[in-house]
Amino acid sequence: MVVRKNIVITGASSGLGEGMARKFAALGRNLALCARRRDRLDALAAELTDRYPGIRVVVRGLDVTDHDRVFTVFDEFRSELGTLDRVIVNAGLGKGQPVGTGYFTANRQTVETNLVAGLAQCEAAVSIFREQNAGHLVVVSSFSAVRGMPRNMTAYAASKAGIATLADGIRADLLTTPIAVTTVLPGYIESEMTRRSSGRTPLLASAEAGARALVKAIEREPARAYVPSWPWTPLSVLVKVLPTSWLRRIA
Incomplete structure (x- = not known):
């Protein structure tokens, strides 16, 4: 197994990003963390370097919808750490309302953050990986x-x-290159987003269990992984074939 020493995590100030940062730090990896809330990143970096003095943690404030700055920040991370061995495209937004009910702005922001800004992160990461002829791109779907x-x-x-x-x-x-690409598809894992559902989220994994499962899957570097594997891998097969009327009841 290839050891990816220098790891970028976007959206690292809370939720899955913060959880993954803690798990990778415990494995002795250097971290490049970015998110909008710089104060939380600074506190996390101080905590992790105090607990694991053998690692480096560098941070940047970043709103991933500022596409030009995504490229700048990734280049700065590479300059500071020497190489970028893995980039985890994790920053995302969970706002949304039924289409056609007057909330276009919220739905647009979600699509722009999760997809268009995700593309910017992938472009920046893969450009660096192509130059290095090495790297691991992880997309959190x-x-x-x-x-x-x-x-x-x-x-x-x-x-x-x-x-x-x-x-x-x-x-x-x-x-046909030495660059690996993994898509992880988390099920319901405790986070700020799920807490807003007021306890109505089914099959909810704890933040600790979710972060552990994510890091375990990422380290294997599969093409695609449902996380946690149980029950989300078998459920993925079921959900694809459910009648739409049933899907509406359970979603």
């Missing part, structure tokens, strides 16, 4: 990408399906 979802999930699911398809295309393009 969602179980909701398996199929179009109703109500508040419609735009979110579409954006996550889009970024998953983008990763598939990048993987095909880089198939």
Whole structure:
């Protein structure tokens, strides 16, 4: 197994990004962390370097919808660490309302953040990997990408399906190179986003268990992984064939 020493994580100030940062730090990896909330990144970096003095943690404030700055920040991370061995495209947004109900702005922001800004991150990462002739691109999609979802999930699911398809295309393009591409599709994992659902989220994994499962899957570097594997891998097969009327009841 290839050890990816220098790891970029976007959206690292909370949720899955913060959880993955903690797990990778425990494995002795150097981290390049970015998110909009710089104060939280600084506190996390101080905590991790105190706990694991053998690692380096560098941080940048970054709104991934500022596309030019995405490229600048990734280049700065590479300059500071020497190489970028893995980039985890994790930053995302979960806002949304049923289409046609007057919330275009929220749905647009979700698609722009999860898909268009995701593309910017992939472009910046893969450009560096091509120069290095090495690297591992990880795209954090969602179980909701398996199929179009109703109500508040419609735009979110579409954006996550889009970024998953983008990763598939990048993987095909880089198939004969030393650059690996992994798509992870998390099920319901405790985070700020799920906490806003007021406890109505089914099959919810704890933040600790979710981060552990994510890092374990990423380290294997598969083409695609549902996380946690149980129950989301078998559920992915079921959801694809459910009648739309049933999907509407359970989603």
